[in-house]
Amino acid sequence: MPSRVAAVIVLAAGEGSRMKSATPKVLHSLGGQTMLAHVLASAEALDPEHLLVVVGHAREQVTAALTGRARAVVQESQDGTGHAVRVALESVGPLEGTVVVVPGDAPLLTARTLQNLVDAHTAATAATTLLTARVEDPTGYGRVVRDRHGVEKVVEDKDADAATLLIDEVATSVYAFAAEPLRAALGGLKPDNAQGELYLTDVVALHREAGLVVVAEVAADADETRGINDRVQLAELARLLRDRIVTRHQRAGVAFLDPQTAWVDAGVVLEPDVTIAQNTQLHGLTLVRRGAVVGPDSTLTDCEVGEDATVLRSVCTSALIGARAAVGPFTFLRPGTVLGVGAKAGAYVEVKNAQVGDGSKVPHLSYVGDATIGARSNIGAGTIVVNYDGRDKHRTSVGDDVRVGSNNSLVAPVTVGDGAYTAAGSAITSDVPAGALAVARQKQRNIEGWVARKRPAPGEKQGSHGQP
Ligand code: UD1
Numbered sequence: 500m501p502s503r504v505a506a507v508i509v510l511a512a513g514e515g516s517r518m519k520s521a522t523p524k525v526l527h528s529l530g531g532q533t534m535l536a537h538v539l540a541s542a543e544a545l546d547p548e549h550l551l552v553v554v555g556h557a558r559e560q561v562t563a564a565l566t567g568r569a570r571a572v573v574q575e576s577q578d579g580t581g582h583a584v585r586v587a588l589e590s591v592g593p594l595e596g597t598v599v600v601v602p603g604d605a606p607l608l609t610a611r612t613l614q615n616l617v618d619a620h621t622a623a624t625a626a627t628t629l630l631t632a633r634v635e636d637p638t639g640y641g642r643v644v645r646d647r648h649g650v651e652k653v654v655e656d657k658d659a660d661a662a663t664l665l666i667d668e669v670a671t672s673v674y675a676f677a678a679e680p681l682r683a684a685l686g687g688l689k690p691d692n693a694q695g696e697l698y699l700t701d702v703v704a705l706h707r708e709a710g711l712v713v714v715a716e717v718a719a720d721a722d723e724t725r726g727i728n729d730r731v732q733l734a735e736l737a738r739l740l741r742d743r744i745v746t747r748h749q750r751a752g753v754a755f756l757d758p759q760t761a762w763v764d765a766g767v768v769l770e771p772d773v774t775i776a777q778n779t780q781l782h783g784l785t786l787v788r789r790g791a792v793v794g795p796d797s798t799l800t801d802c803e804v805g806e807d808a809t810v811l812r813s814v815c816t817s818a819l820i821g822a823r824a825a826v827g828p829f830t831f832l833r834p835g836t837v838l839g840v841g842a843k844a845g846a847y848v849e850v851k852n853a854q855v856g857d858g859s860k861v862p863h864l865s866y867v868g869d870a871t872i873g874a875r876s877n878i879g880a881g882t883i884v885v886n887y888d889g890r891d892k893h894r895t896s897v898g899d900d901v902r903v904g905s906n907n908s909l910v911a912p913v914t915v916g917d918g919a920y921t922a923a924g925s926a927i928t929s930d931v932p933a934g935a936l937a938v939a940r941q942k943q944r945n946i947e948g949w950v951a952r953k954r955p956a957p958g959e960k961q962g963s964h965g966q967p
């Protein structure tokens with residue numbers, strides 16, 4: 500059904516005082532994005548002419564978080580949801596078509612549900628179509644009162660009598676309205692209620708009284724319409740969102756060894772035949788390619804993991820991990836790490852702003868920072884790239900087919916040429932030519948008979964300086 504959405508209005512002027520936070524409620528995150536970002540994504544999918552976000556409390560912070568075509572409209576004082584929508588409409592010229600209203604604190608609402616609401620609204624040529632939900636505990640919500648003609652009105656919890664309080668169908672603060680009748684009804688709202696506010700919910704009764712078509716659509720999934728008022732609800736919805744994301748990936752061919760302990764942000768991309776093991780968090784714009792295994796106990800943020808690579812018990816941020824590369828266990832890949840095809844960053848290895856070429860290995864207990872390592876090279880156990888002189892960072896370059904001995908210090912800036920070797924324990928402070936062996940350590944000296952002279956057995960006479 501072709502239907503034009505003239506505007507989506509997101510209600511986000513409230514304080515959210517029950518979060519007990521310095522951060523405005525709609526800027527709290529779940530699934531790696533703020534509540535507001537989730538709502539805006541669903542709103543954008545309707546392709547509205549105007550996307551208006553009503554802001555009030557912490558308006559600078561909320562406005563700064565707007566994306567896409569969203570525009571802030573300031574509601575100076577929070578005089579109710581009806582007032583908020585009125586302020587939004589007054590900020591744009593005359594509208595034709597459908598106006599959708601969504602609360603800023605219902606992040607699980609999907610674009611599909613919104614589109615279904617708009618389609619039902621259009622099909623019924625309704626003035627008001629409200630999304631409702633049947634809930635186990637309706638406490639706090641507006642109750643949807645129906646009569647034999649359909650929806651009669653919405654009564655707020657604080658204004659409801661005992662019989663009305665028993666109704667389990669509630670308003671969700673999600674609506675589709677016809678623009679002109681909405682504008683007319685908003686003009687007729689009165690604050691004659693328990694909270695002394697202009698209620699958007701009263702538009703329902705006003706349209707009914709005016710003989711216009713009012714429709715209530717019961718949400719197929721009541722969880723989608725759940726709002727967040729405090730941190731308990733935030734955590735509950737984060738879990739629901741997590742379940743939704745994990746299920747989507749499972750259906751697309753991703754194996755989760757323990758779905759209950761995997762946390763995957765909404766923006767993460769996983770190819771089929773990826774395996775996500777226990778206790779693994781994938782954040783931001785992480786991309787994991789076919790056949791890769793991530794986890795257990797790993798946290799990846801904004802990383803790309805190549806085909807058939809493995810990441811075991813590691814923490815990686817803004818790292819590119821090549822196909823068939825191996826990371827971990829207990830490895831820390833920091834921003835700017837690029838591991839080539841089949842490369843290895845093994846146990847207790849930290850890498851930062853460094854390229855490790857195809858087939859090269861940093862197998863054990865190393866720090867590699869601000870460095871370029873060519874192909875097929877091996878960095879001996881315990882080797883440290885000394886990239887920082889206390890004031891500036893310098894780069895280290897290691898060529899192809901290099902063998903850096905164990906426990907080296909590569910003191911930057913320094914270059915080790917192709918095919919070169921360095922002796923174990925070396926402190927490499929000057930460049931090593933291609934094909935050379937660098938030995939940069941004190942030569943060993945053995946002092947014969949030292950122990951017998953300096954460490955006599957108990958009972959034997961000790962020298963004057965024999966005591967430690
Ligand atoms: C509202 C509905 C109620 C519904 C419930 C669903 C009204 C009068 N009541 O109640 O029927 O069951 O949502 O969650 O609409 N806001 C503004 N400006 C204001 C007041 C509110 O922008 O002046 C925003 C809030 O930031 C929030 C949304 O509107 O995002 C809803 O306001 P809230 O005070 O939470 O309304 P409820 O009491 O939950």
Ligand code: CA
Nearest residue numbers: 602604726728
């Ligand atoms: Ca609310």
